Amino acid sequence: VRYAVLIGNNAGAADEATLRYAESDATRVSEVLRTLGDFHDEDMVVLLGRDRETIQRVLIAVNARIRAATADADQAVLFVYYSGHADADALHLGGERLELSRLRQLVGGSPADFRMLLLDSCRSGALTRVKGGQPTAAFPVALEERLTGEGLVYLTSSSANEDAQESDSLRGSFFTHYFVSGLVGAADVDGDGEVTLVEAYGYAYEHTIRASSRTLQGTQHPTFEFDVRGQGGIVLTRVRDVARGRARLRFPTGRSYLVLADDADGAVVSEVGVADRARTINVKAGRYFIRGRARDHLLEGTLEVRDQATRFVADDQLKRVEYARLVRKGGGARRVAHGPQLGYQLRTPLWPGTRLCHGLRVGYPVEVQHVSVTTSLGFCRAGFDADDVSVTADEYDLTATVSHVFDLPVVSIGLGLGGGLSLLRQTFVTDGVAPPRNTLGGHGDVILELLWDLPRGFYIVTSVAAQVYVFPQQRANEDQAGMTAVFTGRPFVGVGKRF
Template sequence: MNRLAAAAALALALLAPAAARGAPARYAVLVGSNAGTAGRPRLWFAEKDAEHFREALVELGDFPADQVVFLRGPRAGELRAALRATEARLAEARRTGQHTLLVFYYSGHAGAGGLELGDERVSFDELRALVGGASADAKVAIVDACEAGLLTQVKGATAAPALDFPLPSGESVRGTAFVASTAVGEAAQESAAIGGSFFTHHLEVALRGAGDADGDGLVTLAEAFRYTAAQTLAGTLTTAGGAQHATYEMKMSGRGDVVLSDLRRADARLTLPRDPGAGYVVRGPMSILAEVAGGERPVTLALPAGSYRVERRAPEGRAGADLVLERGATLRLPPLSPTRYELARAKGGPKPGLLFAGAGVKTLALSGFGLAPSFEVGARKELGPFGLRVRLDYLGKSADDAGLRYDAWYVGAAVAGLYPLNTGRVLVEAGPELGFGYAWQRLAVSRKSFDSGVLSLGAAGLITAPLGPLRVGLDLGLGAQALRVNERLTARPAASVALLALWGF
């Protein structure tokens, strides 16, 4: 039996909804502290981790909100006082015949001296005494911190390919369990990408449905821990801190599998389709972010109502969708397929956004004008399956119209809707273009000046290829221009070509 799997699953068992005889009295003291002792850098997400864990307990774990104490950056005395006050409520609940549960959770700095709350400490021995001495029938302490393995005194752990062990039921379980996110000598690692610690983040995501391996809408202890342990280990294998293993110590009685969370309890539910080989990233309100591997079965996530962004990642490219989960609703995400742009990026194509500058030649609808040197700057941005290109142009030259010499200048802008014609590293895009600008004409002899608005309509093409950290490209245009000459509206063919340097963003 894998001790790591058994311990964490046993601790999570205490969070499961109760059996048919009714819910036990559930109490929790949750602590998050970003600040450690002098010389320790502030953590990024410890307090947020504790807040997210509280939300999961109340939303899915059947913990009444008024029975959950949440301490953000407390002093050591505040932590002790919270446990004493909760102990009084536990004792009263036991006197009324209720089966009682106490959960203590800490996320923050820790070291050989114990939990670090600013410049104060609560030793691991004291924590063991405070939790272990409580009058609750079942007690669990979960510590997500560096050196948290000192709480359990387990120096290492190994991963098992599967979990196969007896699990205590929520009603009958009695005793104490201490669960640590690390072994002795290991660091509890945070990730800016997921916005939290690996251990707590993946535990929450498992409770929200990612651990529901059989797709029955219920997450059992084995399912939840299998997901949490695997994701935490996998997420830390390649970090600078190295692999992170949870550890435990427990003295409990009780057998039987339990349900850890019921997805029907959530505000809303999102069902991801069957999609072997793909992965999904879900971002939404309250910084909820879940990374879920697509499998042979659909996966249902229990989430708060709100707006979400879902991104599908697969070897053939990425695809995304924005959606709104209404309260009480279950939404099935349709299959997502990469657009040509997304497929192009997977093969080394350009980034979703490009800034560019370049020079070339362009026509102006004036008699005898021909081609003139031109300069342009602009941006191209992908919008779903299409691209939007905005360009600012300048050109000018001296020209001769049957012996009448004049100078002319043009300043304008053009907007093009582009569609990718291929998916390679060299990307070819084309689409309609609409432009408007202003032209000035000054006669060389009389110095008389004329001006007119210029409307252009045609087709644009953009061909780009990588060149080191940049891209180079050709911007092509073909169409017609209309402007007023001698009080008459004149329309002429128009063309342009420019060599560009492009910077991705």
């Protein structure tokens, strides 16, 4: 017989920020254990936002039930899970404290043959540190040889001096997200259709370290302590059989996939990592939003999986989405996209009789949510011939633009404003006529651009800018130069690469 007590509490002490996902994490764990882990509703208790006295009373009552059940020679398993605030000494329950020593007493003293306590909270590693538990990358090997149907295991999501972290993109804590993903099949490394405690915790350990290492808070190290006897492994879930109301999703190798219920705003169901050997997960039959992550783009789409069916997720069933579009939209893990841009430009004349100005432009756009900022350097050469005099007219300019990009299904349209400084240089090709003339001016731009995404982060860009140039110019019959304003147009076509 299997018993479970799942505890989630978003509220901590008065000086602690309210968590967003602790209570929903507890609910996720309970749903997986009930559907895949042989835990029955009558033997599970889910406590959300409850006080210390209620938690203690429930644990005592569950232990009493286990004692009565084992009197008939039935073996019992007790799984206790907590997600919420804590410190090295106690759980924080909305202004109240439940001492870790008391929690150890209630779980460790249970009459169940096998007892598991999993804490997904800050500094929860103090629970294992008391008895010499340690974080280690060799956890699966160390535990596999000794895990049995009898004994005691303490599991924590962080070490004694670390914060357990939540992720808005995962809509839950790192550790619980990967623990649940492992339970639904991603941790079934040997492919036997059963996920053991060793496999689930080892999977969560590895992926929590990898994911948290990229955060500002730093790497989060899960810990463990075990006191078990015999051989074998405790099976937490069975994912091979597809019961009524369940289905399976099978993913190709080569990238990671995030699975959300219904649509892109739905609850996160599971994740399969890029290096995971297990590529099949057991889920409820229904509609899912799939997001595959490659190096320079995403694959996204909605798939329907029928009752008791197995559906293979092929890349051609999903739509390719470049990371830059996600950055501009906001809300994703990527906050910025940037990279070089190079192309050919053409500017209409600044002076009557001058030919078109042809040249190159190199820029570096930086894209964040809603806004793209580009700094560019340009060069172009024009010229004219008159009265046996040949003149080249060069422009060197530094330009900055700010634009907003609207993403359409095939093309992205940008509207922006810009401005810059230009060095205008006239050189007389005919010797001895006059020395070169250098003029410093400025320009303001209104820009319309079109962008087409290509594979591997490349894209094609074409734009047209309506410009007004202002620069000093000697007027006829006047001794001093006056400021002149000239309207021009500048088409541009180029390629870029985003990182």
